Amino acid sequence: MSQTPDKAVRTYIEQHRAAFLDDLAEWLRIPSVSAQPDHAPDVRRSADWLAAKLQETGFSVAEVWETAGAPAVYAEWPSDDPGAPTVLVYGHHDVQPAAREDGWDTEPFEPVVRDGRLHARGAADDKGQVFFHTLGVRAHLAATGRTSPAVHLKLLIEGEEESGSPHFRQLVEEHADRLAADAVIVSDTGMWSEDTPTVCTGMRGLAECEIRLYGPDQDIHSGSFGGAVPNPATAAARLVAALHDEQGRVAVPGFYDGVVELTDRERELFAELPFDEQQWLRTARSHALHGEAGYTTLERIWARPTAEVNGIGGGYQGPGSKTIIPSTAMVKLSFRLVAGQDPDHIEKAVRAWAADQVPAGIRHEIVFGSATRPCLTPLDHPALQSLARSMSRAFASPVRFTREGGSGPAADLQEVLGAPVLFLGISVPSDGWHAPNEKVELDLLLKGVETSAYLWGDLAAHWRDVP
Amino acid sequence: MSQTPDKAVRTYIEQHRAAFLDDLAEWLRIPSVSAQPDHAPDVRRSADWLAAKLQETGFSVAEVWETAGAPAVYAEWPSDDPGAPTVLVYGHHDVQPAAREDGWDTEPFEPVVRDGRLHARGAADDKGQVFFHTLGVRAHLAATGRTSPAVHLKLLIEGEEESGSPHFRQLVEEHADRLAADAVIVSDTGMWSEDTPTVCTGMRGLAECEIRLYGPDQDIHSGSFGGAVPNPATAAARLVAALHDEQGRVAVPGFYDGVVELTDRERELFAELPFDEQQWLRTARSHALHGEAGYTTLERIWARPTAEVNGIGGGYQGPGSKTIIPSTAMVKLSFRLVAGQDPDHIEKAVRAWAADQVPAGIRHEIVFGSATRPCLTPLDHPALQSLARSMSRAFASPVRFTREGGSGPAADLQEVLGAPVLFLGISVPSDGWHAPNEKVELDLLLKGVETSAYLWGDLAAHWRDVP
Ligand SMILES: [Zn+2]
Ligand SMILES: [Zn+2]
Numbered sequence: 001m002s003q004t005p006d007k008a009v010r011t012y013i014e015q016h017r018a019a020f021l022d023d024l025a026e027w028l029r030i031p032s033v034s035a036q037p038d039h040a041p042d043v044r045r046s047a048d049w050l051a052a053k054l055q056e057t058g059f060s061v062a063e064v065w066e067t068a069g070a071p072a073v074y075a076e077w078p079s080d081d082p083g084a085p086t087v088l089v090y091g092h093h094d095v096q097p098a099a100r101e102d103g104w105d106t107e108p109f110e111p112v113v114r115d116g117r118l119h120a121r122g123a124a125d126d127k128g129q130v131f132f133h134t135l136g137v138r139a140h141l142a143a144t145g146r147t148s149p150a151v152h153l154k155l156l157i158e159g160e161e162e163s164g165s166p167h168f169r170q171l172v173e174e175h176a177d178r179l180a181a182d183a184v185i186v187s188d189t190g191m192w193s194e195d196t197p198t199v200c201t202g203m204r205g206l207a208e209c210e211i212r213l214y215g216p217d218q219d220i221h222s223g224s225f226g227g228a229v230p231n232p233a234t235a236a237a238r239l240v241a242a243l244h245d246e247q248g249r250v251a252v253p254g255f256y257d258g259v260v261e262l263t264d265r266e267r268e269l270f271a272e273l274p275f276d277e278q279q280w281l282r283t284a285r286s287h288a289l290h291g292e293a294g295y296t297t298l299e300r301i302w303a304r305p306t307a308e309v310n311g312i313g314g315g316y317q318g319p320g321s322k323t324i325i326p327s328t329a330m331v332k333l334s335f336r337l338v339a340g341q342d343p344d345h346i347e348k349a350v351r352a353w354a355a356d357q358v359p360a361g362i363r364h365e366i367v368f369g370s371a372t373r374p375c376l377t378p379l380d381h382p383a384l385q386s387l388a389r390s391m392s393r394a395f396a397s398p399v400r401f402t403r404e405g406g407s408g409p410a411a412d413l414q415e416v417l418g419a420p421v422l423f424l425g426i427s428v429p430s431d432g433w434h435a436p437n438e439k440v441e442l443d444l445l446l447k448g449v450e451t452s453a454y455l456w457g458d459l460a461a462h463w464r465d466v467p
Numbered sequence: 468m469s470q471t472p473d474k475a476v477r478t479y480i481e482q483h484r485a486a487f488l489d490d491l492a493e494w495l496r497i498p499s500v501s502a503q504p505d506h507a508p509d510v511r512r513s514a515d516w517l518a519a520k521l522q523e524t525g526f527s528v529a530e531v532w533e534t535a536g537a538p539a540v541y542a543e544w545p546s547d548d549p550g551a552p553t554v555l556v557y558g559h560h561d562v563q564p565a566a567r568e569d570g571w572d573t574e575p576f577e578p579v580v581r582d583g584r585l586h587a588r589g590a591a592d593d594k595g596q597v598f599f600h601t602l603g604v605r606a607h608l609a610a611t612g613r614t615s616p617a618v619h620l621k622l623l624i625e626g627e628e629e630s631g632s633p634h635f636r637q638l639v640e641e642h643a644d645r646l647a648a649d650a651v652i653v654s655d656t657g658m659w660s661e662d663t664p665t666v667c668t669g670m671r672g673l674a675e676c677e678i679r680l681y682g683p684d685q686d687i688h689s690g691s692f693g694g695a696v697p698n699p700a701t702a703a704a705r706l707v708a709a710l711h712d713e714q715g716r717v718a719v720p721g722f723y724d725g726v727v728e729l730t731d732r733e734r735e736l737f738a739e740l741p742f743d744e745q746q747w748l749r750t751a752r753s754h755a756l757h758g759e760a761g762y763t764t765l766e767r768i769w770a771r772p773t774a775e776v777n778g779i780g781g782g783y784q785g786p787g788s789k790t791i792i793p794s795t796a797m798v799k800l801s802f803r804l805v806a807g808q809d810p811d812h813i814e815k816a817v818r819a820w821a822a823d824q825v826p827a828g829i830r831h832e833i834v835f836g837s838a839t840r841p842c843l844t845p846l847d848h849p850a851l852q853s854l855a856r857s858m859s860r861a862f863a864s865p866v867r868f869t870r871e872g873g874s875g876p877a878a879d880l881q882e883v884l885g886a887p888v889l890f891l892g893i894s895v896p897s898d899g900w901h902a903p904n905e906k907v908e909l910d911l912l913l914k915g916v917e918t919s920a921y922l923w924g925d926l927a928a929h930w931r932d933v934p
Binding site: 034035036037096097102103163164190204206208210215216217218219220221222223224225226227228229230231233234236237238239240241242243244281284285286287288289290291292297300301304305306307308309310311312313314315316317318319320321322323324325326327329330331332334336359360361362363369404405406407429432433434435436437 | 501502503504563564569570630631657671673675677682683684685686687688689690691692693694695696697698700701703704705706707708709710711748751752753754755756757758759764767768771772773774775776777778779780781782783784785786787788789790791792793794796797798799801803826827828829830836871872873874896899900901902903904
């Protein structure tokens with residue numbers, strides 16, 4: 001070939017980007033919201049669509065895998081090199097709930113390109129980042145002249161990530177033989193910024209629960225009964241208020257058991273990143289920093305466990321007033337976990353703490369969703385070095401290392417498959433994951449394609465390097 | 468006449484009860500919910516209906532009075548005795564919000580009689596209790612052979628009581644000349660129980676507000692940002708948790724300023740009432756007593772100021788989970804006030820307290836509805852004695868004295884008209900004011916008619932008695 005591989009990759013991407021974006025838009029139009037039961041048919045439609053598209057791309061196997069919940073998609077494209085390493089790409093095809101009235105400028109499931117950004121629910125989390133691998137592998141073949149990938153390529157794209165992946169562990173265990181891999185590439189995270197490409201080395205875990213509080217058997221008149229019986233909305237509020245101490249630490253006894261504390265070296269690496277607190281606050285659309293005393297913002301979001309209220313409700317929320325003591329109230333809590341924390345232990349701790357807090361006369365129940373474990377990959381792992389090199393080539397820039405505050409079922413893959421987990425994500429903090437007007441930067445999306453195009457060759461060449 | 472007056476009254480009521488109940492049901496079918504703007508036409512329809520019905524009853528004046536909000540109804544039936552006292556009956560024709568899905572067994576605006584109880588929103592609060600006066604005055608005339616009532620009878624039935632009577636004070640001030648009265652009869656309270664007829668001597672006041680808290684400019688991802696920025700739902704919860712101290716006292720500085728404390732004699736009278744805490748708890752549909760330390764339940768609900776959360780909301784409240792930091796949260800609070808407390812002072816105190824509590828990075832605003840003052844009438848007032856005698860005749864039982872924990876604009880009438888306020892109510896605690904399945908006991912409703920039938924003659928005979 002007369003082209004350098006990089007040029008060939010870029011040319012191929014340029015030639016196919018329009019069709020690639022059309023296909024992605026078609027997928028984004030499917031409102032595959034896994035948390036809302038009425039969208040179950042859409043989640044299935046999304047899986048079917050993806051399996052068909054992967055087959056069209058060239059994967060020799062493309063199957064919809066059933067779970068007790070929403071279906072996943074599995075695909076394989078074996079390498080002609082029998083000694084090639086096996087790589088499993090992980091992502092998800094389900095999305096967060098979204099409704100125009102939540103503050104979207106356009107319909108969340110009607111993709112729109114504005115100013116080089118593709119806006120739609122799932123654009124960044126996670127359909128866009130799953131989909132760049134389809135063009136990536138074809139660019140890899142076109143640029144290298146290969147007829148099969150340099151690695152045995154597998155894809156597992158689940159359908160319940162935004163619901164806490166309740167059946168993912170079981171799915172992976174069931175299909176562990178077919179999923180076996182030398183490395184797992186998770187494409188469901190982000191990077192530092194448009195200008196600073198980074199590779200993420202770990203994710204926080206997640207435990208979620210809803211605490212329901214039951215007071216009077218029905219709403220009662222606050223004039224007749226107020227001040228003399230317990231109010232479940234007050235109980236809900238007091239629970240939430242008791243969740244943190246005045247130092248911003250989570251006040252659930254036992255919550256910090258086993259937490260792997262940051263080393264001085266890690267704190268230094270974090271501190272060296274070009275972090276602009278004011279810029280970060282703007283991205284967070286927030287108006288002050290706040291959190292656990294004694295830690296920086298990056299430490300708080302990447303390496304410290306946290307507790308947040310995701311929702312609270314009880315009593316009358318309509319216009320005007322209604323002088324009642326509500327019958328019920330609820331809070332939805334989520335806990336981000338770091339290496340060393342065990343979700344089962346957290347659940348026990350939260351149950352004991354809540355039982356201790358709720359006053360007499362208020363009945364409570366706690367429903368935990370399935371949890372996600374935290375995970376972390378060593379910086380000197382050869383596959384991680386391959387990923388950093390490929391990304392550096394795509395971005396023509398050195399790559400730094402970060403962590404991810406969010407959570408994914410990566411730890412299950414690491415645990416069941418015994419493979420290291422690497423994170424290849426091109427999303428940036430302003431992409432608005434889980435928020436209105438979610439978007440992906442088209443330039444970065446195509447850098448993702450490019451990184452994917454370089455990665456398989458680099459991995460095949462270096463995966464046996466000794467750290 | 469050969470009949471005793473009591474017999475004549477009872478016979479008249481018996482003969483007219485069916486038509487009376489049909490008319491009341493017709494009125495209850497009008498969903499006159501003043502707190503919900505889309506029901507404004509229904510509130511007006513309710514006023515028109517009542518004015519027409521009062522004219523049909525025999526009132527020589529029956530007018531719909533406009534306010535800046537919902538209309539009130541005013542009616543007059545002068546006495547032929549020029550020296551007769553003037554009595555103003557107060558009630559309201561608007562009702563609390565109600566929807567079948569809140570837990571009603573039947574449609575809230577489709578009245579149903581079951582087991583001697585009339586179920587409908589407004590059956591007890593307050594349409595039933597306003598309406599018994601229409602049959603009461605006709606029974607009074609029929610039994611005494613009079614062609615006009617023994618008192619100059621006036622009615623003022625407002626349309627915004629369930630919205631905090633925002634324009635009532637202005638209405639009363641505007642029409643003070645026409646409303647002038649020697650005594651005010653408020654028919655918007657209850658009595659002790661079916662077996663223990665009581666006269667209420669005072670009501671608590673009410674101040675209400677909604678506190679809105681604004682955090683991030685939109686919902687943001689709790690994985691990416693959680694633990695590092697303030698969460699408005701947490702701020703809302705901490706506000707509510709800070710509302711009471713560990714003794715159950717309201718912790719807003721200045722809240723108790725000016726509170727008229729209970730005397731030992733008042734505490735004795737309360738303690739003498741046949742109060743069954745377990746029975747009261749069942750009526751309250753509640754599962755424990757709870758409140759300000761050092762006070763009994765009756766003291767807490769009748770004579771102590773309180774703070775309650777009527778509603779709290781923020782973030783994701785749908786099925787499943789959504790890992791966000793919500794952009795906004797809100798709490799609806801109401802404060803019951805007792806004699807000596809000033810709503811304006813309470814508003815200032817709550818604003819200062821909230822400003823002190825809300826953390827940096829959370830913006831807040833507080834919207835107060837219009838307040839209702841507390842009021843109290845001396846036990847030895849001759850009009851109060853007339854009322855107790857009339858009720859005693861209707862119930863064939865001695866009458867005891869209570870207070871009312873709820874609130875009404877009675878204090879405005881007392882203040883503007885300079886007239887003592889008496890409370891004639893036949894509702895019982897199980898009637899479910901502001902709750903699903905609100906009802907009125909038909910037997911008691913007719914005792915209300917009967918009390919009204921006796922009251923005008925007794926008042927005319929005794930209103931000049933010196934206490
Ligand atoms: Zn995701
Ligand atoms: Zn009322």
